[in-house]
Amino acid sequence: MAVSFYEEAEDALLKFAVIIARMGNQYVFCKHRKRDTWEIPGGRREPGESILDTAKRELWEETGALQFHIQPVCVYSVSADKSLDGQESFGMLYYAEIQSVEEELHKEIERIIVTDRLPEQWTYPEIQPELIKEARRRGIL
DSSP: OEEEEESOOOGGGEEEEEEEEEETTEEEEEEETTOSSBBOSEEEOOTTOOHHHHHHHHHHHHHOEEEEEEEEEEEEEEEOOGGGTTOEEEEEEEEEEEEEEOSSOOTTEEEEEEESSOOSSBSSTTTHHHHHHHHHHTTOO
16 A cells, blocks of 8 residues: 655545644544544545535544634545555545534544544554654644
């Protein structure tokens, strides 16, 4: 699996939004009810939804964020290895500073953590650490 980064891509190609979220100087990670691992908030774009609206919805659903500032970082893609036909899927990476969150979480998220450390147990260990590295490389973090 390979992760690549681009300045832009055709809007129709953007299927996912992933949001590196922080509160103060700490990261916000979420844990799905059916998993024992941590992830960066994000998810799949719904029909008719702008990719920015996807990011805002996913940030709210997965962290309870009510007030936040969000900005695009870059387009990313994930390419499966040749045994999986080498398909490439695209998403938009965002950065958000959260000012306030709801007390109750929504949908499939069991809990969030606010921490200065990256998780040891990632849901997507080949992808999400690379997204954070790219945001750091671009001076976002």
